[in-house]
Amino acid sequence: MINPMLSFMQLCDSNFPSGAFSHSFGLETYIYEGAIHDAATFEAAMRIFMVNQMAYTDALACRLAYEAIENGQFDGIIELDHVLLALSLSKETREGTRRIGERMAKLCSDLYESLLIDTYYQRIRQKEAKGHPSIVFALAAHHLQADKNDAIAAHLFSGVHSLIQNAVRAIPLGQTDGQRILLALQPIIQAIADQTETMTEDELGMNMPGLEIAQMRHEQLPVRLFMS
Amino acid sequence: MSMTGTLRMKAVCRGDKTVVADTYFDGAFKVARPVYFQENEPTVYSLHVGGGYVGGDRYHTDVVLEQGAKMTLTTQSAAKVYKTPNEPVYQSMAVSLAKGSVFLYVPDPLIAYEQARFQQETIIHMEKGATLLYSDSITPGWSKSGHPFQYEWIRSKLKIYEDGSLQMYDHLFLKPNHQQLFSLMQMEGYTHVGSLFIISPMLGQDWQKELEQILAPYEDHIRSGFSELKNSGCAIRILANASHVIEEIILQCANWMRRKLDQEPVQLRKY
Secondary structure, X not given: OOOHHHHHHHHOOOOOOOXXXXXXOOHHHHHHHOOOOOHHHHHHHHHHHHHHHHHHHHHHHHHHHHHHHHOOOHHHHHHHHHHHHHOOOOHHHHHHHHHHHHHHHHHHHHXXXXXXXXXXXXXXXXXXXXXXXXXXXXXXXXXXXXXHHHHHHHHHHHHHHHHHHHHHHHOOOOHHHHHHHHHHOHHHHHHHHHHHOOXXXXXXXXXXXXXXXXXXXXXXXXXXXXXX | OOOOEEEEEEEEEEOOEEEEEEEEEEEOEEEOOOEEEEOOEEEEEXXXXXXXXXXXXXXXXXXXXXXXXXXXXXXXXXXXXXXXOOOOEEEEEEEEEOOOOEEEEEOOOEEEOOOOEEEEEEEEEEOOOOEEEEEEEEEEOOOOOOOOOOOXXXXXXXXXXXXXXXXXXXXXXXOHHHHOOOOOOOOOOOOEEEEEEXXXXXXXXXXXXXXXXXXXXXXXXOEEEEEEOOOOOEEEEEEEOOHHHHHHHHXXXXXXXXXXXOOOOOOOOOO
């Protein structure tokens, strides 16, 4: 058996080719407009993004997917997949998430001998599922026999990590600033992972209107580094 | 669970004309007799006879449009949600739209006052070929302190299915204390939020350009965005500081859509 910690390091590495490095999920709109322009404004934005968006979408989705796998409810995973994609009102964000999800599913299906991951990837290819990174992460974590809480934290970490890498390029920030922010946000990652346990399914996918508008407006930005 | 207000209606085609059949209302909900601003197409005003929503209230509305039926549903005044000390207010709506039907839902804003908790859940099932225009706006009520956002929370869910498959799920949750509601990504300094969703075979290829022109004159007063839904429908979100701005935009969009459907502009005079 592989130590799940080592596998998480692989899955969360910025070289892991999920395609997440080409998406800002609306943050580039704020960078373009100047609302995010330095380390402090970026870190403040990340805190809001994590606590309100990632917590109720990525983290809760990862938990629900992990539990569906544990309970042998593959249909539950497919249903979750549909719900998650329908929750994205912005086309770019929806398409970006779907692409990352599909690419991760393919990669993980190549890397791991897991019937569930293979089945999910097949469903995506047959257009019966769309592909969502949180679902793939839960499938991989479960296959690696990783703890659910650790899986949620690692999944959050990987999302936060790639957004910081993108901000370092786009704002731009110094590499040290990026690393300092990644360290500063780690307690929030753990707090969200813990809080996810007490969330109800009813809370899945709550959106913030301002962020949605930023994601929509990204489609019309004249200059763009990122696909969303 | 007993309901505070129930409303059910079905719109059917009688030749060229849509008539509202099987209207049923109970409790705090009432509907006035349909108004025919246009010869063939009814506009229905629903009203709340109690004056406002209070804690523990539960409301449900059912709307069915049969094949080819056209109907506009609006309200006679804003829905006011007052303090809900024990139980939140729950409001649900189920809409079913058959092929070729046209349903415009243009309610007055929801006004949430100090310590209000409000949850609404709307589920729309439509067949391909139906037209839906769904709008919604949320306003903070006046408070003694003069600060906006004195309500406790508002949760609003809207699910749209087309031919049985989920196309859109809008889930807004506004909770002032906990979320620093004025901040970036949230309300961004604005107080009012408006939403508009249009799904129609008549929306056309150039809708994004046309919509840009409708929104352009408001750019200095609002923050808005629009995007294409999974099923090629249109989603619009608006942040503003006044209800009438959101109402005006929604009405303009409704008329923009009606022109595409060869319908006359909608008039929603309230009396």
